[in-house]
Amino acid sequence: MALRNKVALVTGAAMGIGRGITEILLQHGAKVALLDVNETAARGLMEVLKKQFGQERSLFLKCNVESEEQMKAAFQKTVEVFGGIDILCNNAGIVNESAWEKTVSINLVAVIRGTYLALEHMNKLTQGQGGVIVNIASMAGIGPLLSSPVYTATKNGVVGFTRAMAAASIASGYGVRFNVLCPSFVKTGLIPSTSSNMGQFSHLFDAANQLMEKIGILTVPEVAECFLELVTDETKNGEALLVMPKVKKYVTFPSL
Numbered sequence: 001m002a003l004r005n006k007v008a009l010v011t012g013a014a015m016g017i018g019r020g021i022t023e024i025l026l027q028h029g030a031k032v033a034l035l036d037v038n039e040t041a042a043r044g045l046m047e048v049l050k051k052q053f054g055q056e057r058s059l060f061l062k063c064n065v066e067s068e069e070q071m072k073a074a075f076q077k078t079v080e081v082f083g084g085i086d087i088l089c090n091n092a093g094i095v096n097e098s099a100w101e102k103t104v105s106i107n108l109v110a111v112i113r114g115t116y117l118a119l120e121h122m123n124k125l126t127q128g129q130g131g132v133i134v135n136i137a138s139m140a141g142i143g144p145l146l147s148s149p150v151y152t153a154t155k156n157g158v159v160g161f162t163r164a165m166a167a168a169s170i171a172s173g174y175g176v177r178f179n180v181l182c183p184s185f186v187k188t189g190l191i192p193s194t195s196s197n198m199g200q201f202s203h204l205f206d207a208a209n210q211l212m213e214k215i216g217i218l219t220v221p222e223v224a225e226c227f228l229e230l231v232t233d234e235t236k237n238g239e240a241l242l243v244m245p246k247v248k249k250y251v252t253f254p255s256l
């Protein structure tokens with residue numbers, strides 16, 4: 001898929017991986033709707049993006065992905081302003097084992113919500129033009145992160161949901177590709193600097209840090225490049241791309 005003048009919607013776009021994904025999409029000629037709950041961070045980023053890419057290439061929509069109403073409105077506004085949606089990146093996510101229901105709501109329920117909203121616009125069976133959806137899971141969607149069982153569950157859910165949607169799309173003829181990106185640790189504000197959000201697993205904070213030291217830490221641009229591969233390579237559908245420092249691999253799963 002060539003990105004020039006394609007329309008992308010990115011959740012959690014104001015900081016971290018979502019910002020990196022937004023920037024690489026704009027660098028390759030796409031228009032981007034940035035959805036985020038952090039208005040201050042988003043507006044600061046928008047000033048940078050408008051200077052670098054022009055006034056018309058990016059749009060910020062304040063949106064809490066937990067809200068069906070806010071998500072519906074943001075998708076509708078994106079279509080109104082940019083004329084459609086070709087690419088969706090469900091990126092927004094948190095790590096909080098204390099507020100574990102919120103973690104499920106943001107990391108999994110909202111990914112399902114965003115996917116279904118985008119499919120309404122992309123589905124070729126309902127006059128859509130097709131498209132691609134890349135969901136951001138984690139290495140924790142592949143292997144257990146002992147300090148964050150609920151986070152691990154949500155990311156496993158994102159992997160399974162995305163792969164099932166890809167199979168459904170092929171069988172149904174939606175004309176939409178679905179892929180999932182599974183980065184290991186990335187240098188962003190998400191990685192807890194204290195055990196405060198680990199709840200009953202706070203005693204495993206050091207173990208998680210040891211795992212991080214063992215695996216190493218990715219940069220946001222490294223993750224953004226892998227996202228780009230899943231969007232632009234039209235042979236990729238139903239893929240889970242695991243990214244670690246110095247290595248990336250398409251995960252193979254048991255098949256019948």
Ligand SMILES: NC(=O)C1=CN([C@@H]2O[C@H](COP(=O)(O)OP(=O)(O)OC[C@H]3O[C@@H](n4cnc5c(N)ncnc54)[C@H](O)[C@@H]3O)[C@@H](O)[C@H]2O)C=CC1
Nearest residue numbers: 012015016017037038064065092093138185186188189190
């Ligand atoms: N940082 C890491 O080590 C890794 C992160 N990931 C995943 O990557 C995604 C992005 O994480 P990071 O960029 O590291 O985090 P981050 O904390 O740097 O950025 C997350 C962004 O999402 C936004 N956000 C949070 N809750 C929201 C909500 N309810 N509605 C709308 N926006 C919301 C935040 O305001 C922020 O801008 C998450 O899904 C995370 O699970 C995956 C693997 C590794």
Ligand SMILES: CC/C=C\C[C@H](O)C(=O)/C=C/C=C/C=C\C=C\[C@@H](O)C/C=C\CCC(=O)O
Nearest residue numbers: 095138139140142143144145183184185186191
């Ligand atoms: C505290 C949470 C911080 C960041 C969350 C983020 O999503 C992240 O980076 C999580 C990393 C999780 C790693 C989890 C487990 C690792 C498990 C290992 O057993 C190896 C897993 C897969 C094998 C990959 C391979 O070598 O083939």
